[in-house]
Amino acid sequence: MWLRVYALVLRHLYLYRRSVTRIGDIFFWPVMNLLVWGFVTDYLQKMVLPKAVVFLIGGMIFWDLLYRSQQAITLSLSEEIWVRNIMNVFIAPVSILEIMVATCIVGVLKALTVMVVLGVLAYGLYAFNVLVMGWALVPFFSILLLFGWAVGMFTMGLALRFGHAAEALIWGIPFLIQPFSAVFYPIEVLPRWLQTVAYFMPSTYVFEGMRAVLQAGRLDLGTLAMAVWMNGLYLAGGAAFFGWMLHRVREKGLLSRLYLE
Amino acid sequence: MTGEAVIEVQGLTKRFGSVVAVADLSFSVRRGEIFGLLGPNGAGKTTTIQLLLGLTTPTAGTIRVFGLDLQKHRRAILQRVNLAATYVSLPTNLTVWENLNVFARLYGIRKPRAKIEELLELFDMTPLARRVTGTLSSGQITRLNLCKALLNDPEVLFLDEPTASLDPEVAARVRDILRQIQRTRGITMVFTSHNMREVEALCDRILFLARGRAVAQGTPEEVRARFRTQSLEEAFIVLARDERLYDVAEVGGAD
Numbered sequence: 001m002w003l004r005v006y007a008l009v010l011r012h013l014y015l016y017r018r019s020v021t022r023i024g025d026i027f028f029w030p031v032m033n034l035l036v037w038g039f040v041t042d043y044l045q046k047m048v049l050p051k052a053v054v055f056l057i058g059g060m061i062f063w064d065l066l067y068r069s070q071q072a073i074t075l076s077l078s079e080e081i082w083v084r085n086i087m088n089v090f091i092a093p094v095s096i097l098e099i100m101v102a103t104c105i106v107g108v109l110k111a112l113t114v115m116v117v118l119g120v121l122a123y124g125l126y127a128f129n130v131l132v133m134g135w136a137l138v139p140f141f142s143i144l145l146l147f148g149w150a151v152g153m154f155t156m157g158l159a160l161r162f163g164h165a166a167e168a169l170i171w172g173i174p175f176l177i178q179p180f181s182a183v184f185y186p187i188e189v190l191p192r193w194l195q196t197v198a199y200f201m202p203s204t205y206v207f208e209g210m211r212a213v214l215q216a217g218r219l220d221l222g223t224l225a226m227a228v229w230m231n232g233l234y235l236a237g238g239a240a241f242f243g244w245m246l247h248r249v250r251e252k253g254l255l256s257r258l259y260l261e
Numbered sequence: 262m263t264g265e266a267v268i269e270v271q272g273l274t275k276r277f278g279s280v281v282a283v284a285d286l287s288f289s290v291r292r293g294e295i296f297g298l299l300g301p302n303g304a305g306k307t308t309t310i311q312l313l314l315g316l317t318t319p320t321a322g323t324i325r326v327f328g329l330d331l332q333k334h335r336r337a338i339l340q341r342v343n344l345a346a347t348y349v350s351l352p353t354n355l356t357v358w359e360n361l362n363v364f365a366r367l368y369g370i371r372k373p374r375a376k377i378e379e380l381l382e383l384f385d386m387t388p389l390a391r392r393v394t395g396t397l398s399s400g401q402i403t404r405l406n407l408c409k410a411l412l413n414d415p416e417v418l419f420l421d422e423p424t425a426s427l428d429p430e431v432a433a434r435v436r437d438i439l440r441q442i443q444r445t446r447g448i449t450m451v452f453t454s455h456n457m458r459e460v461e462a463l464c465d466r467i468l469f470l471a472r473g474r475a476v477a478q479g480t481p482e483e484v485r486a487r488f489r490t491q492s493l494e495e496a497f498i499v500l501a502r503d504e505r506l507y508d509v510a511e512v513g514g515a516d
């Protein structure tokens with residue numbers, strides 16, 4: 001019996017021996033959870049409770065918007081790999097730009113749907129009206145959507161290059177951003193050095209902006225402009241990374257073998 | 262076959278690190294012929310097809326399709342070619358019709374209904390149009406892949422082991438359909454298979470590959486004569502077992 005048990009254990013350990021992503025996955029979620037909820041608890045201890053609920057629900061809705069935007073982009077391509085359709089797509093006379101635009105449209109549709117559904121549920125269940133943010137919703141929505149696309153292009157590049165082996169990264173990378181985006185707590189809660197990291201995330205300006213609008217009804221356009229500028233850089237970087245990964249895949253002849261990776 | 266060359270390959274080489282998958286390959290495929298790429302596993306057949314479709318970047322050499330450089334005119338060429346292969350599937354969670362509709366539009370067919378109906382009819386798939394692809398048998402999936410591969414009326418059709426994993430009866434039907442398509446539409450086919458009888462029955466000319474190199478080229482009769490065998494299957498076995506033959510010159514001349 002133990003020989004067979006050993007064989008089955010070995011079968012799983014073999015997967016981890018050569019896969020940094022799988023090893024990373026063991027530590028990733030617990031660490032991210034500890035970071036996010038540790039900072040949230042720290043924040044809640046210092047603030048007046050009624051606002052906390054509003055901020056948390058608002059943060060949750062906007063976070064999901066960013067997450068869905070990234071996932072929609074990445075999963076559209078990953079699904080083609082999983083069902084072994086990727087070669088059919090790449091031998092059709094379709095440009096990379098067309099593939100990108102199509103996945104971004106899917107991203108917008110999913111993000112809008114999520115936003116509407118969560119907005120309605122939050123109003124019905126918690127009397128939280130997302131529309132109270134007024135026209136500020138437009139830049140918030142746009143910045144998170146674009147940042148989701150930028151991250152999505154990066155994870156899509158990883159999915160294309162590493163196939164199944166990159167699945168953990170596809171799901172996990174957005175949560176690498178979460179603790180540093182001040183989603184559920186203000187940026188001042190973070191240690192000084194992490195605040196510097198946070199200011200490099202366009203999403204940070206949205207979550208900070210959301211709290212400012214909900215608390216004081218004011219919006220700092222200067223910080224939002226910074227987020228838009230950063231998004232431009234990240235989108236260019238994401239597209240360049242995806243292009244580089246595609247180039248590597250073509251060099252290595254991986255398109256027909258991605259589902260095996 | 263005396264048609265113009267639709268595919269011209271010169272000095273094609275592909276290295277993956279220290280492994281040479283395709284080595285200095287030169288050949289041409291004429292319009293309207295069925296051209297077989299043969300060889301043992303790992304000979305470089307699939308890599309060659311991927312190079313011909315621009316899915317893999319060559320290390321050296323040139324590929325011209327319809328007189329156009331593949332590197333520079335890949336999209337224009339892809340509009341006029343297609344592929345069906347055993348290792349490629351259509352999304353299993355879409356219906357037969359949905360899959361064909363998506364790919365028809367990818368190939369720029371604005372009103373695809375008539376085209377899809379024609380192909381479903383050709384492959385006896387009409388009753389299966391509303392079936393989810395994942396519920397089809399392997400023979401039906403092969404026919405669906407061929408439907409997809411003919412959506413754009415390709416001038417060149419790449420078929421990478423299209424009858425692998427099919428039972429003999431279904432494989433024979435697929436061969437009949439391929440022969441009929443080639444006769445009626447004049448499509449050029451580049452074909453790989455491990456079934457040597459199938460190759461003998463279908464192909465006008467063949468290129469034998471071993472370790473990425475061309476070891477024999479010509480009509481099936483010429484290749485049989487070259488190896489002094491009664492069938493291509495015997496020639497295949499001789500070739501696979503005797504590495505010294507890997508250095509021989511081609512028999513049919515490099516077109």
